[in-house]
Amino acid sequence: EPEVTQTPSHQVTQMGQEVILRCVPISNHLYFYWYRQILGQKVEFLVSFYNNEISEKSEIFDDQFSVERPDGSNFTLKIRSTKLEDSAMYFCASSGRNRGETQYFGPGTRLLVL
Amino acid sequence: QQQVKQSPQSLIVQKGGISIINCAYENTAFDYFPWYQQFPGKGPALLIAIRPDVSEKKEGRFTISFNKSAKQFSLHIMDSQPGDSATYFCAASTSGSRLTFGEGTQLTVNP
Numbered sequence: 001e002p003e004v005t006q007t008p009s010h011q012v013t014q015m016g017q018e019v020i021l022r023c024v025p026i027s028n029h030l031y032f033y034w035y036r037q038i039l040g041q042k043v044e045f046l047v048s049f050y051n052n053e054i055s056e057k058s059e060i061f062d063d064q065f066s067v068e069r070p071d072g073s074n075f076t077l078k079i080r081s082t083k084l085e086d087s088a089m090y091f092c093a094s095s096g097r098n099r100g101e102t103q104y105f106g107p108g109t110r111l112l113v114l
Numbered sequence: 115q116q117q118v119k120q121s122p123q124s125l126i127v128q129k130g131g132i133s134i135i136n137c138a139y140e141n142t143a144f145d146y147f148p149w150y151q152q153f154p155g156k157g158p159a160l161l162i163a164i165r166p167d168v169s170e171k172k173e174g175r176f177t178i179s180f181n182k183s184a185k186q187f188s189l190h191i192m193d194s195q196p197g198d199s200a201t202y203f204c205a206a207s208t209s210g211s212r213l214t215f216g217e218g219t220q221l222t223v224n225p
Contacts, residue, residue: 045212091157105157
């Protein structure tokens with residue numbers, strides 16, 4: 001069964017450093033998302049991406065965040081200058097060819113900012 | 115208005131019992147209501163979903179009940195099993211846009 005994959009599974013970084021989280025969505029999907037989950041809290045939407053541009057973003061997704069689909073398979077989330085409060089589990093999700101289809105989530109990247 | 119409120123925060127049931135988790139929403143534009151199951155260290159996995167044109171949807175032991183007028187929906191897990199022990203999130207979205215998640219319910223099913 002096709003699945004969303006994410007790398008790395010864990011990342012530890014120093015405050016102020018840049019991190020890039022990588023995702024490979026399900027191959028025929030067209031809508032891509034990033035969510036985060038701070039430990040013990042609910043899953044929060046960050047950004048959605050369609051047709052090579054951001055379609056929607058939350059108030060969390062400020063200028064420190066960016067997304068990119070550098071090739072036909074990868075979808076990345078970059079945090080330019082990490083803060084302590086960026087420590088969270090980051091989930092990538094993708095959905096199919098039609099808006100409104102189920103979002104399938106990857107296993108997540110646990111980011112720890114020291 | 116974008117919030118989805120979920121209760122209870124934690125739930126303990128005996129094997130074979132019924133687990134019931136409730137969610138309420140404010141935004142009447144929401145038109146898609148999925149439930150996700152999450153095991154420790156894993157991403158949320160879709161369990162079952164409903165759209166507001168039906169009041170109930172059943173898949174195996176899992177049933178969603180939907181009350182449009184009350185803006186509430188619930189997940190019922192019949193014949194709960196220890197393998198059902200996980201965190202359950204309700205969510206809502208408008209026309210497939212961002213998912214707004216509830217706070218999560220940690221379900222423990224005792225053998």
